[in-house]
Amino acid sequence: MNKTPLLAGLVVVGIVLVAGLWLRAGLIGAERWPVRWLDVEGELHRTSAGQIRSAAVGPASTGFFATDLDAVRGAVEALPWVAAATVGRHWPDALHIRVVEHRPVARWNEDRLLSDQGKVFEVSGSSSMQGMASLEGPEARREEVLENWRLMRRRLAAVGQDINHVRLDERGAWTVRLDSGQILALGRESVHERLERYVLVHDELRARGRPIARVDLRYTNGLSVRWADEAGPEVAQRG
Structure with missing residues (x-):
């Protein structure tokens, strides 16, 4: 019996559980691991980088690890001229936001x-x-x-x-x-x-x-x- 997939699955589950415990304990929360930078990329004509950061800063306030990237994306895409956005983490304290505007x-x-x-x-x-x-x-x-x-x-x-x-x-x-x-x-x-x-x-x-x-x-x-x-x-x- 090949135990490798089982062991790999247990490792992943363990990492998730530990991350959850750390999050509850505040070890990976906003105070210890804040998001300090919101990097904005995209060809912008109708929306400013400042507007995008203002929309993202609220959902990004929970910290580098705890931030819900989908929530950040949703907040940015709620801006009237934004057609689509993608959001990713950039170690150790930044979120990278790529924006496509409506044309x-x-x-x-x-x-x-x-x-x-x-x-x-x-x-x-x-x-x-x-x-x-x-x-x-x-x-x-x-x-x-x-x-x-x-x-x-x-x-x-x-x-x-x-x-x-x-x-x-x-x-x-x-x-x-x-x-x-x-x-x-x-x-x-x-x-x-x-x-x-x-x-x-x-x-x-x-x-x-x-x-x-x-x-x-x-x-x-x-x-x-x-x-x-x-x-x-x-x-x-x-x-």
Whole structure:
């Protein structure tokens, strides 16, 4: 019979028991083994190292050995701009905290921000942030809205256009507003094929020298245009 695994297990159990007794006796508590340093690492733009230390200092006050690293991580991740944190001990008296911040790419349903990882988060003052598109849709389809926005934006860049707003309504219909003010009605089906139809006629429409209010692409073959300088019905442009 191989006794090595059994002996190793007993050693581990013994170490845990001794550590527990020492902790209760205060031998490895905060007074004897305090955390003196909180080292912060990460590419920080919205959160300061001071804010991270302030969040961590409370749960780290129980000492180097007794500190619950998950509690420290949770306190740091509760900061609005922090997406994720990892915490480790660094002998003899420091905790190393590595932080990854949210990188906002768009607004989500008006009052929140959407990160490049598809996570929704809230921060104060987000309404004053400029230069981000607004995405709108059901929570359950958030990742789909984000992915379609990225694909549409990439395709529209070929004709010098960018997206100001994307909306996916309750019926599953897509509407896009460009930075130029144009509205593209894409409907519920073949959204990217319909967008491609717009891209193909973009230069022709621009050559007319008239501002466009709305392009309806919900046709099987073609589109219709409403010009911004007229109040009449849309003019059909068949493919």
